Amino acid sequence: MLEKLKINGKLLKELDYSIIIVSIIIVLFGSINIYSATRKYGIYYFRLQMIWLIIALALVYIILIFDYTLLMNYSSLIYWSSIVLLIINDTAGKVTNGARSWIALGNRGIQPSEFAKIAMIIMLAKKLEDMEGDINNIKNFFTLCFYAVVPMLLIVIQPDMGMTMVCFFIVLGIFYIAGLNSKVIIWGLIGIVGFIAVVWNSPLMASYWKVRLTSFLNPEADALGSNLQLLSSMIGVGSGGILGKGFLKGTQISGGFVPESHTDFIFSVVGEEWGLVGAIVLLFLYSVLLFRFIKAASTSKDLFGSIICVGVISTFLFSILQNIGMTIGIMPITGITLPLMSYGGSSMLTNFMAIGLVLNVGMRRKKINF
Secondary structure: OHHHHOOOHHHHOOOOHHHHHHHHHHHHHHHHHHHHHHHHHOOHHHHHHHHHHHHHHHHHHHHHHOOHHHHHHHHHHHHHHHHHHHHHHHHHOEEEOOEEEEEEEOOEEEOHHHHHHHHHHHHHHHHHHHOOOOOOOHHHHHHHHHHHHHHHHHHHHOOOHHHHHHHHHHHHHHHHHOOOOHHHHHHHHHHHHHHHHHHHOOOOOOHHHHHHHHHHHOHHHHOOOOOHHHHHHHHHHHHOOOOOOOOOOOHHHHOOOOOOOOOOOHHHHHHHHHHHHHHHHHHHHHHHHHHHHHHHHHHOOOHHHHHHHHHHHHHHHHHHHHHHHHHOOOOOOOOOOOOOOOOOHHHHHHHHHHHHHHHHHHHOOOOOOO
């Protein structure tokens, strides 16, 4: 039994250890920033983040045991299970910050949309593999659209605009790399704009959500109200200068002026305490990670593996740009976490599930004789 839980040594030689090392470094850097933002609670959040890291690494090991191509046999089960979770969430989930995004499990909770985005990537990859990449066939295209739209609609209902945006850019990245006709992409984007206009003027969009999403256009408009979080974040990042104020010395963070500074606004802590140098180091680490993801996608032995990697790349790239952008006032404020940096169990687990899939694809990119 234990033999089945071992990874063959020849496969381990193909494992991209740089992805694991860089990912752990980012998590550790994030964790000390989480401690800085929550130190009034002692090491509570720091300890929890370390526990999530250990669980996540164990999950990566389990993912690496099995050939990722086996997922094709279970893609429908994985996908529809995630849809059921989203439906349960939309009907009986816990409301947090105005969105029904969590299913309570005792004093903890899971965010089904985080797992749904992984399931969606796997399903789209499976369908494209079955279609032999022929995305421009009208029947194939609408089949793919169906599997993309179902989870996104259930996430919109919550409403979780941030995760909806992530899913949209996952689909956009996959469709683009799969070779979808550029005219279809352009008309699709026009259609999305129309859809956003409909949702924007529907009861789904509460007025405070509209204010939150548009606050970056004029941060000074309500400096002591709805825009206080954004302005405090911008002040903190700007005051960090080149080298930052130093670990545990951030006045905006220690003063509690930036709500959610250990989750959505963790980059504010980086900017204030570690300055431009800290931000550049973090971006460099993300760049290394994305470069290795791209290599795994380009060397995959099949389309299924390549599309999985593309979905993961799209997830990380958009989340990084969106999260950092919103903390410095150039992107709308959403509930998107900064991958591997922000506090959160669901986010940590799904990020490492995605990383595990990329590692699996890269590790099995060529046939190995045993």
